[in-house]
Amino acid sequence: xxxxASRRPRRxxxxxxxxxxxxxxxxxxxxxxxxxxxxxxSISVLGDSAESLTxxxxxxxxxxxxxxxVVVNNLPPIAIVSILDSPEVVSARDNALLAVVDSEEDxxxxxxxxxxxxxxxxxFDNVAVQGLR
Amino acid sequence: xxxxxxxxxxxxxxxxxxMINVVFLLLxxxxxxxxxxxxxPLDVSLPESADAQEPVSQRILxxxxxxxxxxxGEQVSEGSLAVLVAQPVNDAIDQHTIAASAQDSDxxxxxxxxxxxxxxxxxxxxxxxxxxxxxxxxxxxMKRLKQVMDILRSAGIAEVELxxxxxxxxxx
Numbered sequence: 001x002x003x004x005a006s007r008r009p010r011r012x013x014x015x016x017x018x019x020x021x022x023x024x025x026x027x028x029x030x031x032x033x034x035x036x037x038x039x040x041x042s043i044s045v046l047g048d049s050a051e052s053l054t055x056x057x058x059x060x061x062x063x064x065x066x067x068x069x070v071v072v073n074n075l076p077p078i079a080i081v082s083i084l085d086s087p088e089v090v091s092a093r094d095n096a097l098l099a100v101v102d103s104e105e106d107x108x109x110x111x112x113x114x115x116x117x118x119x120x121x122x123x124f125d126n127v128a129v130q131g132l133r
Numbered sequence: 134x135x136x137x138x139x140x141x142x143x144x145x146x147x148x149x150x151x152m153i154n155v156v157f158l159l160l161x162x163x164x165x166x167x168x169x170x171x172x173x174p175l176d177v178s179l180p181e182s183a184d185a186q187e188p189v190s191q192r193i194l195x196x197x198x199x200x201x202x203x204x205x206g207e208q209v210s211e212g213s214l215a216v217l218v219a220q221p222v223n224d225a226i227d228q229h230t231i232a233a234s235a236q237d238s239d240x241x242x243x244x245x246x247x248x249x250x251x252x253x254x255x256x257x258x259x260x261x262x263x264x265x266x267x268x269x270x271x272x273x274x275m276k277r278l279k280q281v282m283d284i285l286r287s288a289g290i291a292e293v294e295l296x297x298x299x300x301x302x303x304x305x
Contacts, residue, residue, distance in 0.1 A: 015149055015150075015153065016149075018153070019149065019152075019153055019156070022153065022156050022157060022160060023156065025160055026156055026159055026160045026163065029160060029163035029164055029167060030159075030163055032167075032169050033163050033166070033167020033168060033169060034167065034168060034169075034170050035166065035167060035168075036168055036170075037298055037299040038179075038187075038188050038296055038297070038298065038299070039182050039185035039186060039187070039188060039296070039297045039298070039299045040185055040186055040187065040188030040189060040190060040266065040294040040295065040296050040297070041182065041185045041186075041294065041295040041296075041297060042186070042264060042292060042293075042294050042295075043292065043293050043294070043295055044291060044292050045282045045285060045286045045290065045291055045292065045293060046286075064275075103275040104275070105274060105275055105276035105279070106274050106275070106276065107274065107275045108271065108272055108273065108274055108275070109180050109269055109270065109271050109272065109273050109274070109275065109278060110180045110181065110271040110272070112180075112275055112278070113180035113181065113182055113271070113295065113297055114180075114182075116182070116185075116295065117182040117183055117184050117185060117297075118184075120182075120184045120185050120186070121183070121184035121302075129279075129282065130279075131279055131282055131283050131286060
C-alpha cells in the first residue's frame with residue numbers, strides 16, 4: 001500500500017508575517033528606549049553641625065557661598081573652579097581627608113552639583129554634606 | 134484553446150532576507166542598548182555634571198522644582214517620607230501578603246496562633262546596601278535639599294546618590 005501524502009510538494013514558509021512582527025517589535029523598541037546619560041554623585045549625609053564638630057578628625061571644610069564662591073577651611077573665598085588648584089584642597093585630597101561640604105541656604109542645586117563634580121574630578125571619593133544647622 | 138500553464142508559485146521572499154537581517158540587527162541593538170524607563174512621577178530637570186560616576190542607586194526619590202517629593206513612583210508627603218524610605222521597596226506588599234496568609238491560617242487552623250505569629254515574624258530582608266538616589270531639580274535651593282536629607286538621615290539613611298545629567302566636560 002502506497003501512501004500519497006508524502007508526494008505533496010513542500011511549500012516554503014512565507015516570511016512576510018515574520019517581517020511584520022519584527023518591524024512592530026523594532027518600532028516598539030525604537031520608540032520606548034532611552035539612552036541613559038545619567039550620572040551619580042555619592043554623598044554621605046552628616047547631621048547637624050554640633051554632631052560633626054565634636055568629632056575631632058581633620059577634615060577639609062568647604063563652604064559654598066550664595067555668590068558662587070567657596071570658602072575652604074575659613075580662608076578667603078575663591079571661585080568654584082579655583083578649588084582645582086587650591087593647595088589646601090589638593091593636599092587634603094592627597095591625604096585622603098574627608099571633605100565636608102556646607103552651603104548657604106539659597107545656593108541652588110546646580111552650583112552645588114558643580115562643586116561636587118569638581119571634587120569628583122579631583123579624585124575625592126569621600127564627600128559628606130553638612131545637614132541643617 | 135491553450136491554457137497558460139499554471140505558473141509555478143515560487144517563494145519570492147529570498148530578496149527580503151538582507152533586509153530582515155538588517156532589521157534584526159537594529160532590533161537587537163535597541164533591545165540591548167536601550168532601557169525602557171518608567172515615566173517619572175514629577176517633572177524634574179536634573180543638574181549637570183561631567184565627571185561623576187555611573188549611577189548605582191535603584192530606589193529614587195524625586196524632588197521637583199517646587200519642592201514636592203515622590204518615592205517609588207508616587208508622590209509622598211514630607212511627613213510620610215521617613216516611614217516609607219525606611220522600609221524596603223517590597224516590604225509593604227510582603228507585609229500585606231503575610232498578613233493575608235496569616236488571616237487565612239487563622240481561619241483554617243483556629244487555635245494555632247503561635248504558628249501564625251511565626252509567619253508574621255518572617256523578617257523581610259532589607260534592600261541591598263545601594264544608596265538612595267535623589268533626582269532633584271537643578272533649581273531647588275540647598276535649603277530644600279538639606280531638609281530632605283535631614284528627613285533621610287532621621288530615617289537612618291547615611292548615604293545618598295545625587296543624580297545628574299552628563300554633559301561634556303568643559304575644557305579647563
